[in-house]
Structures are given as structure tokens and as C-alpha cells.
Amino acid sequence: MRDNLILRVTARILIPIIILFALYVQFHGDYSPGGGFQAGVIFSSAILLYALAFGLDTAAKVVPNQALIATASLGVLLYAGTGVVSLFFGGEFLNYSLLADEPTTGQHIGIIIIELGVGLTVAAIMLLIFFTFARRILN
Amino acid sequence: MISLVIDIVLLLFLLIMAIFILRVHQLLAVAMLFGLYSLLVAGLFMVLDAPDVAFTEAAVGTGIATVLMLATIACTKVSQEKIQRKVAKTPLFICLVVGGLLMYGTHNIADLGDPEAPPHTQVAKRYIEDGQKDTGVPNLVTAVLASYRGFDTLGEVTVVFTAGIGVLLLLVRPQKIRIKGVKSAR
Amino acid sequence: MTDYILGHINYWIIIILMMVGLYTMMSKPNLIKKMAGLSVFQTGVILLYISFGKVTGGTAPIVAEGFDTYSNPLPQVLMLTAIVVGVATTALGFALIVRIQEAYGSIEEDELEKMDDET
Numbered sequence: 001m002r003d004n005l006i007l008r009v010t011a012r013i014l015i016p017i018i019i020l021f022a023l024y025v026q027f028h029g030d031y032s033p034g035g036g037f038q039a040g041v042i043f044s045s046a047i048l049l050y051a052l053a054f055g056l057d058t059a060a061k062v063v064p065n066q067a068l069i070a071t072a073s074l075g076v077l078l079y080a081g082t083g084v085v086s087l088f089f090g091g092e093f094l095n096y097s098l099l100a101d102e103p104t105t106g107q108h109i110g111i112i113i114i115e116l117g118v119g120l121t122v123a124a125i126m127l128l129i130f131f132t133f134a135r136r137i138l139n
Numbered sequence: 140m141i142s143l144v145i146d147i148v149l150l151l152f153l154l155i156m157a158i159f160i161l162r163v164h165q166l167l168a169v170a171m172l173f174g175l176y177s178l179l180v181a182g183l184f185m186v187l188d189a190p191d192v193a194f195t196e197a198a199v200g201t202g203i204a205t206v207l208m209l210a211t212i213a214c215t216k217v218s219q220e221k222i223q224r225k226v227a228k229t230p231l232f233i234c235l236v237v238g239g240l241l242m243y244g245t246h247n248i249a250d251l252g253d254p255e256a257p258p259h260t261q262v263a264k265r266y267i268e269d270g271q272k273d274t275g276v277p278n279l280v281t282a283v284l285a286s287y288r289g290f291d292t293l294g295e296v297t298v299v300f301t302a303g304i305g306v307l308l309l310l311v312r313p314q315k316i317r318i319k320g321v322k323s324a325r
Numbered sequence: 326m327t328d329y330i331l332g333h334i335n336y337w338i339i340i341i342l343m344m345v346g347l348y349t350m351m352s353k354p355n356l357i358k359k360m361a362g363l364s365v366f367q368t369g370v371i372l373l374y375i376s377f378g379k380v381t382g383g384t385a386p387i388v389a390e391g392f393d394t395y396s397n398p399l400p401q402v403l404m405l406t407a408i409v410v411g412v413a414t415t416a417l418g419f420a421l422i423v424r425i426q427e428a429y430g431s432i433e434e435d436e437l438e439k440m441d442d443e444t
Contacts, residue, residue, distance in 0.1 A: 250332025252381030302413035
């Protein structure tokens with residue numbers, strides 16, 4: 001794998017594009033097809049390509065395991081936390097209409113935040129699963 | 140009409156792929172065929188007007204699921220399944236009966252793409268009519284996913300999280316747990 | 326009659342696809358092959374749901390000027406999450422297979438049963 005020049009050069013060009021596309025899918029998901037689930041898997045496939053092309057250790061330096069576990073938990077927390085915050089504003093659990101003065105603006109803010117939570121969790125968990133399997137092979 | 144033709148051609152390709160997945164004995168070939176199968180499914184989702192789902196299937200099925208299957212094959216070091224010559228009769232019988240019953244069940248499902256079908260006239264109608272007004276988001280899939288059915292999605296995210304924890308518990312090598320003051324458990 | 330067949334052939338092929346997956350799952354003793362069959366079955370179910378949401382002449386459910394017919398967003402939402410959850414649970418299954426291989430040295434179901442009977 002080490003001397004696979006074509007794979008490495010191609011990966012170096014492709015990875016930024018994939019990550020940029022993942023961010024576009026994440027934050028433009030309310031106007032075009034996309035959202036947290038899609039962005040999460042696209043983002044994780046970029047890192048996965050990095051790990052396949054440059055080796056597991058290099059990829060583990062970029063995204064350490066502890067950071068992945070923390071990000072995954074943070075995503076779920078962000079999602080559930082939005083629900084709790086809307087409780088504090090006097091609405092029902094996950095009722096985003098009260099997050100801002102206008103109900104539609106509140107809904108929009110709520111949707112962006114929870115999609116971010118979904119994206120973080122899905123990306124982190126997919127990478128975590130892949131790294132766990134890959135470490136098994138090497139050991 | 141043209142979309143129906145594309146739909147059926149893709150479905151027939153899928154069927155061929157599925158039969159090859161059943162017949163091939165090399166597990167690496169199964170993994171590769173499975174990746175191709177997922178790509179075809181993603182194309183089919185586009186034909187069925189579901190770009191969001193097509194996205195997900197393309198990234199998940201072709202990328203992550205295939206890599207995971209390859210990783211499992213590499214971990215277990217089994218590259219070929221045991222070949223058995225005889226046809227398994229009981230599963231074949233069960234499949235024929237279940238498939239027959241399901242096909243019989245389709246007789247009072249509305250035709251593909253019928254705008255008056257019951258699924259389109261109930262709650263989905265309200266989502267389409269009021270979705271943008273209620274949430275301010277033009278992509279109705281995102282609106283339903285994140286707002287109308289936020290609870291549902293919270294559950295799904297938790298399932299993904301739990302599955303990740305499960306994989307970690309199963310596959311990470313146990314490290315010695317050190318408790319202050321206690322010398323060693325074993 | 327032709328209309329009936331044209332309207333339903335999509336469902337029939339998907340059901341055959343599901344049954345091929347189910348048969349792979351039930352008849353093959355190899356656990357990795359079983360997981361592949363399970364995934365085929367799962368995609369069959371997802372396809373069936375998505376095709377319930379199709380509307381002839383409709384477009385993808387993103388509100389825009391100049392369109393008034395949209396496909397049904399509800400099955401798409403349900404299946405979108407089902408795919409991601411499906412791959413996460415499949416990964417869990419693969420993890421179990423890796424552990425079984427380590428404990429028994431085999432992933433063929435009949436051999437596993439034989440070893441269990443011996444002990």
C-alpha cells in the first residue's frame with residue numbers, strides 16, 4: 001500500500017472535494033437534497049479514503065479515537081439538548097418554533113442545529129466502526 | 140413511461156446481481172458484487188424521485204458497507220465459503236410461500252405512481268401543502284425528518300450511537316482496568 | 326389487464342428480490358453470506374417503501390417555483406434513516422462474526438453447531 005503513487009495522488013485531490021461536498025450537503029440540506037445523515041456518511045467516506053491511501057496510523061493522527069467518541073456523544077447531546085432547550089422556552093420537547101421570535105425562524109434554527117447533531121454522530125460512529133475493524137486486522 | 144422502463148431494467152439488473160450474490164462462493168467477489176448492487180439501488184432511487192435516499196445509499200452501501208464487509212473478510216481470514224451441492228429444500232419452500240403470499244397481497248395496492256393512492260392523500264398531503272409554511276424549509280424531506288418527526292430521528296440517531304458502542308465493546312481488546320489501591324484483579 | 330401488470334410489475338420484481346435475499350440468508354451456512362443476504366432483503370424492503378411514494382409526473386419533494394406535483398416525502402424520510410441504521414446494525418453483526426471466528430475458528434453455521442453439540 002505504501003508505494004501506491006497513483007492512489008495517493010488521486011486521494012490527495014479527491015479528499016478536499018469530498019469534504020467540501022459533505023459540508024455543502026450538511027448546511028445546504030434544507031434547500032437542496034441532503035441533511036445530516038447524508039453529510040455524515042459522505043464525510044466519513046472521505047476520511048476512510050484517507051485511511052486507505054495513507055495508512056491507518058496517519059489517519060488516526062488526524063482523527064484520534066477519543067475525539068471520535070466525544071464527537072459521537074456530542075451529536076446526540078446536541079440533538080436532545082435542543083429538545084430540552086425548547087422545553088425551557090415553554091414549549092414541548094423538540095418544538096423549535098419558540099427558539100426565535102418568528103416561529104419559522106425558530107424552526108429553521110432548530111432544524112440546522114439538530115441536523116448538525118445528526119451529522120456529527122453519524123460521521124463519528126461510521127469512522128469509529130471502520131477504525132475498530134481496521135485495527136483488528138492489523139493486530 | 141420511460142421512467143418505468145428504466146425502473147424495470149434496473150430492477151432486472153438488481154435481480155441478476157442478487158442471484159450472483161447467492162451463487163458466488165468467493166466472499167471477496169460477494170463483497171464487490173454487493174457494492175455494485177448498492178450503486179444500482181442508488182440509481183433506482185433517483186428514478187423513483189428520491190434524491191436524498193439515493194445520496195445516502197450511494198455513500199453508505201457502495202462506500203462504507205462494502206469496506207466493512209472487506210474488513211470482516213480480512214479479519215476472519217476466510218475467503219471462500221464451504222460449497223454445498225444440494226439445494227436446501229425447506230428454505231426454498233418457505234421463500235416460495237412467503238413470496239407468493241406477498242405477491243397476492245399486492246393485488247389491492249394502487250398502481251405504481253398513482254396520485255390518488257391512499258399514502259398520498261393522508262398525512263403526506265398536509266406535509267406537502269403546509270410543510271414550507273410551517274417550517275420555512277423547502278426540502279420537505281428535511282422538514283419531515285427534523286421537525287415533524289424529530290422524535291423519530293432522535294431515536295434513530297440513538298440507535299446508530301448504540302450500534303457504534305456495541306462494535307467498540309465487541310472488538311476493542313480489553314485493557315487492564317486499574318483501580319486505585321487495588322493491586323490487580325487477576 | 327396490461328395496465329394492471331404495468332402498474333404492479335415493479336412490486337413483483339422487488340418481492341422476488343426480497344425472496345432471493347431471504348433464501349440466501351436461510352440456505353447458506355456461511356455467516357458473511359448470510360449478512361449479504363440480509364442486506365439484499367433489507368434493500369428490497371426499502372425499495373418497496375420508496376416505490377409506494379412515487380407519483381407519476383411528480384418531482385423530488387423540494388418545494389420550488391413551477392412545480393405542484395411532488396413525490397411523497399414520508400417513505401423517503403423513513404427509509405433514509407433506515408439505511409443508516411441498517412449499516413450500523415450490519416456493522417454490529419460483522420463484529421459478532423469476527424468474535425465468533427476467534428472463539429470457534431469457523432464461521433460456517435453447521436460446523437458451529439457441531440462444535441456446540443460436542444461440548
